[in-house]
Amino acid sequence: MPPAAQVDGIFRALSDPTRRHVLERLSRSPASVSELAQPYKMALPSFLEHLRVLEGCGLVSSRKQGRVRTYQLAPDRLKLAEDWLGRQRTMWERRLDRLDSYLMAMKEEETE
């Protein structure tokens, strides 16, 4: 999978509040499907789909022991999203800097 497509999937996954909430929950500790589902009034199969999306883009991983499937975070994936945002930020900051110096120059000229 090309990295751009991976980033697509990660941002897509993060665009749903249920999924973000699950990630927040998992940042405290791993948890089973039913533990994760418990706060939501959603039907279980619907909720499972969210977990599948999170696992599909690599933000979480799961393992089944007996009849219980346990999910946990896979933190390295979040970096892809963070990296993109970080790059963006430095770019637009650079741009604002340029704008700044442009405005400064304007001001200089103005006061001459």
Place this chain on the structure above:
Amino acid sequence: MPPAAQVDGIFRALSDPTRRHVLERLSRSPASVSELAQPYKMALPSFLEHLRVLEGCGLVSSRKQGRVRTYQLAPDRLKLAEDWLGRQRTMWERRLDRLDSYLMAMKEEETE
């Protein structure tokens, strides 16, 4: 709009490569619709929809002068996404610092 819904929209907007590309382009300088559309083989109305999504969630703003509409970044909105990711990251890192033996075990098995 509740902040969670705003974050939804921003992540959703970022999940499309065309839209991310447009943001990257705009981090260099403001640009007109046709300048922005030029690199893509997509029909103009389709492309415009992407711009509408970006403007809808506040990542860019636009203004029309004569027959030309010019878009520019609205950098403060990216912060909402960055902030969520940042908070997440510190939580995840805190959790990883605890180095649960459980998590270690899972990781071991995962890499098998």
Place this chain on the structure above:
DNA sequence: GAAAAACTTAGGTCAATACCTAAGTATTTG
């Protein structure tokens, strides 16, 4: 003032998402 430029609007297809209910399949547990 007709034609070109730069969008804009209208409307249509097709696939993917986010839900649902109902009926499975494994795994414990009593």
Place this chain on the structure above:
DNA sequence: CAAATACTTAGGTATTGACCTAAGTTTTTC
């Protein structure tokens, strides 16, 4: 081993998303 638990699969609906073509509208330009 029957019943309960913990998912899982199958299949259905309704909305939204990402594209398209065709036909506007509003400036500019010649």
